[in-house]
Amino acid sequence: MLDKLPEYRFPIDPWRLIEREYRGDDLGTTETLFALGNGYLGMRANPEEGREAHSHGTFLNGFHETWQIHHAEDAYAFAKTGQTVVNVPDAKLMKLYVDDEPFLLATADLDQYERVLDFRSGVLERNVVWRTPAGKRVRISSRRMVSFTHRHLAVMTLEVTLLDSPAPVVISSQLMNRQDGEDEYHVEAASLGEGKDPRQARKFTERVLEPKLTRERDNEIVLGYRCNHSKMTLACGTRHLIDTPCSVNVATSVADDLAKTVYTVRATPGDPIRVTKLVAYHDSKGVPTPELADRCTRTLKRAAGDGIEQLFSEQREWLDEFWERSDIELRGDDRAQQALRWNVFQLGQASARTQEQGIAAKGVTGGGYDGHYFWDTEVYVAPFLAYTSPEAARKVVRFRWKMLDAARERAAELSQRGALYPWRTINGEEASAYYAAGTAQYHINSAIVFALRRYLEASGDLEFLAREGAEVLVETARLWADLGFYSTNGNRTFHIHRVTGPDEYTTVVNDNAYTNVMARFNLRYAARTVRFLAEWNPEQFAALRRATNLRLEELDEWDAAADAMFIPFDDRLGIHPQDSSFLELEPWNWDGVPKEKYPLLLNFHPLVIYRHQVLKQADVVLAMFLRREHFSIEQMRRNFDYYDPITTGDSSLSACVQAIVAAEVGYDDLALEYFEQSLYLDLCDTHGNTADGVHVASLGGVWAGVVHGFAGMVEWGDYLEFSPRLPAKWEGLAFKIHRHGSVLRIDLDRDGCTLEVTDGAGVPIIDGDNRLMVEPGQPYRIPAKP
Amino acid sequence: MLDKLPEYRFPIDPWRLIEREYRGDDLGTTETLFALGNGYLGMRANPEEGREAHSHGTFLNGFHETWQIHHAEDAYAFAKTGQTVVNVPDAKLMKLYVDDEPFLLATADLDQYERVLDFRSGVLERNVVWRTPAGKRVRISSRRMVSFTHRHLAVMTLEVTLLDSPAPVVISSQLMNRQDGEDEYHVEAASLGEGKDPRQARKFTERVLEPKLTRERDNEIVLGYRCNHSKMTLACGTRHLIDTPCSVNVATSVADDLAKTVYTVRATPGDPIRVTKLVAYHDSKGVPTPELADRCTRTLKRAAGDGIEQLFSEQREWLDEFWERSDIELRGDDRAQQALRWNVFQLGQASARTQEQGIAAKGVTGGGYDGHYFWDTEVYVAPFLAYTSPEAARKVVRFRWKMLDAARERAAELSQRGALYPWRTINGEEASAYYAAGTAQYHINSAIVFALRRYLEASGDLEFLAREGAEVLVETARLWADLGFYSTNGNRTFHIHRVTGPDEYTTVVNDNAYTNVMARFNLRYAARTVRFLAEWNPEQFAALRRATNLRLEELDEWDAAADAMFIPFDDRLGIHPQDSSFLELEPWNWDGVPKEKYPLLLNFHPLVIYRHQVLKQADVVLAMFLRREHFSIEQMRRNFDYYDPITTGDSSLSACVQAIVAAEVGYDDLALEYFEQSLYLDLCDTHGNTADGVHVASLGGVWAGVVHGFAGMVEWGDYLEFSPRLPAKWEGLAFKIHRHGSVLRIDLDRDGCTLEVTDGAGVPIIDGDNRLMVEPGQPYRIPAKP
16 A cells, blocks of 8 residues: 555655655646645645646535436436536646746656645645756746635745746746636546546536636736526636746736736846735625625735735644644654644645535545535544534534525425435535435434534533524434334334435445434434423523424434334344344355455446445444444444454445444454555545545544544543553554543553643543543543553 | 216227317327327327327337436446337328318317227228318318238328318328427426426437438338437338319428428319328338338338228228137126227237337337336236237247347346346337336346246247247346345245335335245246256257256256245235335325325335335235235235235236236125226326326236136146136126137126137136036036135
């Protein structure tokens, strides 16, 4: 695996991802790995020159086009509206010509090349020395930053210095709306055959962005567009500055799809030419583009006023605080330390400034999965946010609260009470066209409640509970109570049928263990929390009842359903079957299916996969991790022993969870192996589709692997338990978590771990049979179990 | 129900369907009910004038366009090529103008109107007296016939007689290729929203038939076309004759999409103007249109030479023989007699001249279900054919044999050995875009074997068995043996998982009872028959082994799988659960779902339907009918009692089978009720979609209802058993069946039935505990059970 990260090309560095050799054969992957983003605005790491690219991507979280889903064979309540994140106009372009010869990485004779993504400065830098066709050496240095502090802003600089002899230098800085077909990636991907890999983004065959505005004044250019069908609007603007002792001529041109600011310079050796480019993007659901253009102007003016050095400095300050909260320090494995920080940095880039939006499966690094929001943000990413930046977790949950009306409508379409969240969506409408692995995954409801609870526990934010959280709890619990039913076969057990669990290699089954475990949690937590609200804040409770027509008996009904919830268990094997008939399935032919036939979903008809005991991810194992309290260690081990060998790991959500539970049940080597699989999943492109964007859920899973796997953190109500089990090849591991407003630092070494409250009041923990408080200033030591 | 057939409008007649009032509000239904066809060429009953229509349909069996199926979310081995029967150029048009005023039924002032479909003459007649806007009375008589004896030929006559005063009369006889959008039906249907009812035919949005040829010579016009994508070719030609004492001028014009032969007549009162129009259609997979045009010329010349009176007379002779073989005589219920004959007549029209093609779900009467062939032809129609016209059954089975290579390829795509027949197809490729209710219906394999066996038993055609049948048996049995597997849970039972039975309201289940029963039959019958072949004709057996790479051990493997086949049975209820988890499903809310929410498939998301014990058709009941020998009467009654109340009958395949089994278990009133539901299913448009074409399978089911339901015929190996149970409101019922080359007439009265061999050698039967022969000339009496 690590041979994909050879040191000569990607040297080890604890705080930076570095590339020392340009290569054209893995452009898609490196565009993703070096991508910049702030959760709202994302830019893939395309070079300033444009041209060679897997995908010239610039994305605004939630900015999407809609389209009618045509079902080859339609049925009632199938998803109707497709939604695809739009690749917005490209402002990264700063083309360079020396002696009228274009600088292009793919063909350039390079004396030096280095590209660096710095996790502390939040800046992508490139330093190149180019020997032009005329033999002149030119130093080209560029910096690019998507601001964490100014949501709509990106900053770029390009510095060109002739080293030998004078030459005319042209820098053409562009803002280009790439329509389909002009983008090499699209052409290439289309040749794969439409929909060949359902995980890639939809290719549009007609114009998506209709030009609505071009504006050029002072030093500023703004282009405005409206999406053809979704009617979302967009403005993007640039502002340029040039700084050089050489003589300069500037010309601008503005057309619907291309704005250029062209500097023609009589460059003299040793005299740097530095162009600064400020870029602003604003979008909306329908605000007219002139208004958005004004917003761009304000963003650009403010940034120009601040000056770019201050902007770079604010960026570093923001990241200092981020790392203070979120860093994972790893001692004894420098490559893994680098990878860990890259993972955490990408989590920051995916979540920092999402504001009113969610976090897409690929963050803002690519168009994969159409830019949709899924359940995995809630289960894999929200805990990281809750434990390190509670405010960011709040946004994730609030985003779902805002979607509640759409989810109520969707439940009604599916003939159910309450709310059913869409399996994949941008605008709140169900966009999953294949219900068996989409709409049938009702468990998304419980994922949202899981994230809500994580946030409430990290923050203690009762106001949020009262105003937003409780409504989500009521409507999700209602869905479960209505979806399931009591079996009339003697024992009144509560069953949930024809659903799909997280494992998509078995679909539309009865009593999926994961779903039932999580539904039970959802029902109980809703009943308990709503009762708490009734007592704590009768006025808010009254408001809740008005908003939801809640009957008091419903709370009892939820508890009763939870108590009667059927969780499949096989006495003979001592395991929890994945669903009520899973153990009846035929074993998969592990020996007979060659390696190149994986992932199975691209090589076998769904019926073939569904017919066998073969998993994409082990959802019983996930259930054990998420609802640890319901499983004994013995049960966990038996389940893990059963499911691990039949899990393909074709899902990127699989390895991190296998790592955590392997660690929990004492399979240390396997735990590390799985952890490393998820740690390097994107960096080594192990799933072959990092080009489509980072796997955000897996990034969160890596964090969880450290915290829950190696530090063994388990939540027991108000108490935390730690079971330190540092992999033998490491020397130490340290991180912090937020807990009810306090901050707890956990520092693992080979013998155990030290807990220390670094901020706030004491934190309650369990150590063996003891419940106690770790008090500020009094580090507490937990020895590793022998 | 029968209020849809009021006597003043549809008078009762034992041999004719008659309409006495024109109405514009059920055009789609009457176009279907009065449609003509010979299994190859079908013409909907549009009036000669064109214009008002639900669908101006003319169809050639198997003549189709292909299109790429776009799956909203694609997956491996999903069906790729859509196929849709093409509405071919319309030759029915013979427009009439008197005093330049067009005759149009919708607006005409009619003194008299009658439309008659005569089951013995095979001619559709219309007789009208029109009072023109000028007050002149005009008698208009037309006849139309699709020839049973000349596959490619249709004949029409139009006779116009002025009754009062002279007037200029224009008859414009046309051949029109209606492109989409010009057809009122398409416009109307499109407004329903694409795919709203998945049972309707696909609407094309681009030109399908590319004009390739126009030819006009002598008295003949031919147009030739090629399908845009399938590249199938078509030629259609007309030849006209006019006969009148009045003075006539004729003009023809030919363009790509419209050929006209226009007669302008100075008509005088009392002098009939009679125009005869001969029409020929020829199509092919790719023969150039000039060659097809020549074939049209030959067809037309021959017909012209014969003269139309001879053509009409041949038609009657063909039908005389048809009725001799196929008639069902019903005494004591004239309306039912008429309906029965209409049903049988439509079966004849669907099957007479299919030649190298199958029988589509709508025959050649409409574009519903895209003109596809399904399993129901084999199960519902092939027995009628086998028992009345064995040669027609042979064609049905041979058509599937010819599809074997495609079915082998499809099995391989689905990772299986053997052959898997497509769920729906025209050209042999799977065209079902929704696999859960399509490809997953593996039971189609057994349906084909079922039809094969019916044919072999009726005909004793061992040559066919040796040359075609055995190969089908080997490859279908192989599929089952490979698809299923032996459970390792102690008892080595054989299971077939993740399949869908005929009931499409429960999909992708384990051990569907119907599927397993039929797979067992398929396996056993294949093993036994191939063994028989090995003994009977070693040479053909050797050829079979070469063609299929058959290993001898496979025969034992098929027997073993059949012996170990798991058939779900619930001891407590004493019933066969529809599948292994059916009884665990939630009961359907029968009281809470209003009537207008049926059929459920148009009003509930599939997941909602699948989650409940609610059936579209009761496939366990069907299994009991098809494999009667495996079920005791007690089991049958229990199963029927369980499934009948939870069966919606949303499928048109349901009522006839419920009727048969209800009769078998002694529910006489219910049997008659269900029988009448299927008898009048199209005539009273009870499913609301007769406009899309007749329900061919249900037609076959009506025949089966008489034979197996009321006569109680059951096959026990070589013996037939009869249990006469004539509904109390009838006086008698008589029909014939073919058996090993003999013909047996069964005549039911209130006390029992009389069996009589009317042709061939004796026929072995079972009567109570006796096995005996009914010998020619010695009628045998079976009394009704008290």
